[in-house]
Amino acid sequence: MPLPKIKEVRAFVVRGGGGADYHDQGAGHWIDDHIATPMAKYPEYRQSRQSFGINVLGTLVVEIEAEDGTIGFAVTTGGEPACYIVEKHLARFLEGRDPAEYEKIWDQMYFSTQYYGRKGLVVNAISGVDLALWDLIGRLRQEPVHHLLGGAVRDELQFYATGARPDIAKQLGFIGGKLPLHHGPAEGEEGLKKNVALLADMRARCGDDFWLMYDCWMALDVNYATRLAHACHAHGLKWIEEAISPDDYWGYAELKRNVPAGMLVTTGEHEATRWGFRMLLEMDCCDIIQPDVGWCGGVTELLKISALADARGKLVVPHGSSVYSYHFVVTRHNSPFAEFLMMHPGPTEVVPMFAPQLLGEPVPVNGRIRASALDKPGFGVELNREIPLHRPYTH
Ligand SMILES: C[C@H](O)[C@H](O)CC(=O)C(=O)O
Numbered sequence: 001m002p003l004p005k006i007k008e009v010r011a012f013v014v015r016g017g018g019g020a021d022y023h024d025q026g027a028g029h030w031i032d033d034h035i036a037t038p039m040a041k042y043p044e045y046r047q048s049r050q051s052f053g054i055n056v057l058g059t060l061v062v063e064i065e066a067e068d069g070t071i072g073f074a075v076t077t078g079g080e081p082a083c084y085i086v087e088k089h090l091a092r093f094l095e096g097r098d099p100a101e102y103e104k105i106w107d108q109m110y111f112s113t114q115y116y117g118r119k120g121l122v123v124n125a126i127s128g129v130d131l132a133l134w135d136l137i138g139r140l141r142q143e144p145v146h147h148l149l150g151g152a153v154r155d156e157l158q159f160y161a162t163g164a165r166p167d168i169a170k171q172l173g174f175i176g177g178k179l180p181l182h183h184g185p186a187e188g189e190e191g192l193k194k195n196v197a198l199l200a201d202m203r204a205r206c207g208d209d210f211w212l213m214y215d216c217w218m219a220l221d222v223n224y225a226t227r228l229a230h231a232c233h234a235h236g237l238k239w240i241e242e243a244i245s246p247d248d249y250w251g252y253a254e255l256k257r258n259v260p261a262g263m264l265v266t267t268g269e270h271e272a273t274r275w276g277f278r279m280l281l282e283m284d285c286c287d288i289i290q291p292d293v294g295w296c297g298g299v300t301e302l303l304k305i306s307a308l309a310d311a312r313g314k315l316v317v318p319h320g321s322s323v324y325s326y327h328f329v330v331t332r333h334n335s336p337f338a339e340f341l342m343m344h345p346g347p348t349e350v351v352p353m354f355a356p357q358l359l360g361e362p363v364p365v366n367g368r369i370r371a372s373a374l375d376k377p378g379f380g381v382e383l384n385r386e387i388p389l390h391r392p393y394t395h
């Protein structure tokens, strides 16, 4: 049964905090409190990621309307520049087409932009369109996206929490806590000792059986990361995440050889497409890949990335992206748990990850979400139309 054709693609920017642009938070939020970054070698950019422009783009909302008036939508990052790409370039590959042609549409979006795209902003924009297309297909077929991906392989999702308080995450029922690393190489041996001391403190608060991880947000070099990994081994660090530049595949391969036996190396949230992940996998850069479904090329591309990982016995644990990753994770055997990014400033409470943009977003209770909570058409969430949606370009 053919689906109604696509009538119009629209792209909006949302400014002013929260949601997909999760780094755009007010003062005092844990996510912007002296976190190690590649810019921390400059003292003036060390305390706040917003100081070097982490929140400069804003959120991208893509809407795709079918001829029968059904609207699919998705939220990711990319803001106004991504709106331009969606409206002026990508929309032509959707309008007038059958929404079920997502493979051909993805291929045309990717290869038509390849001369200026391949990663980063352009693939953010492609991901936003792809997710809105899957949402539209689900709404038109009255099926949740996870059905379209093959159906749930387990009854519930279980989560680890990312935030500054793994001890509270444990009380809230999560299976683990991922801390942001605070000090990078520019803060020397003293900074390294502080990093280890924080982990030791959290280990003492959480007990031995709780997973603890460090997210290094691309801030380190191989030598520092190796020394950090060995120093943290005594405190049961489960994995070291995104320790070095995402371009340094050779460095990741070396780090993976260097870390203590049993410690995992993870990365990939700033990687994109099957070709980028093929490099990580074939060069044996890591144990777990962490694509962000809103940045890596969308669900269409994540399926290919995941198959590559599966064939090599690697896990895929997407970077926290709310319902956009939940519908995928629940359908894959090699995605046994998911990330929940704690967006409460403390973070002492579970709050929706993509607030205020999404309505009806499921959140973990006792560190879990039942698969049945995802049983609504599309991605099962609504766009909050109370927030200011600005459409800077049309076509
Ligand atoms: C906490 C990290 O620095 C970053 O903000 C989020 C992230 O990389 C992750 O959730 O993973």
Ligand SMILES: [Mg+2]
Binding pocket: 215, 217, 241, 242, 269, 319
């Ligand atoms: Mg990370």
